[in-house]
Amino acid sequence: xRRWWRGRHSALSSLLIAxxxxxxxxxxxxxxxxxxxxxxxxxxxxxxxxxxxLDGDSLRLTCGGTSVVVxxxxxxxxxxxxxxxxxxxxxxxxxxxxxxxxxxxIETDRFGRTVAEVYTADGERLSLNLEQVKQGQAAxxxxxxxxxxxxxxxxxxxxxxxxxxxxxxxxxxPWTFRHRH
Numbered sequence: 001x002r003r004w005w006r007g008r009h010s011a012l013s014s015l016l017i018a019x020x021x022x023x024x025x026x027x028x029x030x031x032x033x034x035x036x037x038x039x040x041x042x043x044x045x046x047x048x049x050x051x052x053x054l055d056g057d058s059l060r061l062t063c064g065g066t067s068v069v070v071x072x073x074x075x076x077x078x079x080x081x082x083x084x085x086x087x088x089x090x091x092x093x094x095x096x097x098x099x100x101x102x103x104x105x106i107e108t109d110r111f112g113r114t115v116a117e118v119y120t121a122d123g124e125r126l127s128l129n130l131e132q133v134k135q136g137q138a139a140x141x142x143x144x145x146x147x148x149x150x151x152x153x154x155x156x157x158x159x160x161x162x163x164x165x166x167x168x169x170x171x172x173x174p175w176t177f178r179h180r181h
Contacts, residue, residue, distance in 0.1 A: 045102035047121055053097060055080055056089025056138055059118065061101055071113040072129045073106050074145035077138040078164060078171040085164055085171035089137040092163075096131055098122040115144075136163020139172055 048063035056077025059070045077093075078085035100121035107115045120126045132138040133150055136157040140150045158165045170177040 045104040045119065048101045048103050050097055050099055050101050053090055053094045055086065056093050056132060058113065059093075059097070059101070061103060063103065068103075069113045070103060070118060071109055071111075071115045072132065072138075073115050073117045074140060074147055074150045075129050075132055075138040076141040076174045077132060078174050079177055082169075082171045082174065082177055085169075088163070089132065092135060092137040093128065093132060096120070096126065097128060101128075133157060136160075136165050139164065139174065141175065143175070 046063050048061035048068065050059060051062055051067070052060040054060060054069070057072040057075050059072070061068045061070055077089040080086040080090070098120040102119040102121045102125070103114070103116045104119070105114050105116045109115050118128045120128065130150065130153055133140060133153040134157060140154045145151075157163065164171050
């Protein structure tokens with residue numbers, strides 16, 4: 001039995017080493033952009049360059065040479081047609097975003113966008129998703145969010161009447177506005 005296992009163990013070890021060496025060679029030769037971001041190591045994000053803030057809850061990034069449209073996970077910001085709220089939300093996201101972004105993909109939505117939590121990668125590590133909620137620039141999207149930290153942040157923003165919580169209206173529920181237009 002030991003001889004059988006020793007032979008299998010040796011073959012398995014050789015295979016794992018070959019895979020690791022091949023993977024390292026592929027990354028060195030063609031860069032990390034060749035490997036889809038969904039395959040990034042657990043718990044780590046993907047460093048990307050910020051190209052454009054599209055609105056208060058979406059960005060265009062370049063990750064490994066590939067352009068990616070990202071929808072911020074767990075939040076829904078007022079639409080651009082919800083003036084002045086949509087413009088304010090977008091402007092706030094532009095102010096807090098850095099040139100380098102760490103993106104942690106969660107899923108792909110029905111429009112082909114990457115749904116992700118996004119962090120600043122320059123200086124302090126700040127969740128842009130959570131910061132938009134804390135500053136009253138976006139609501140928690142309850143249909144797609146179950147994380148208590150977002151709901152706690154929204155309760156505090158509401159209590160302080162900051163941003164969209166300063167005045168009642170459909171800007172507080174962008175999903176309602178969107179489905180009626």
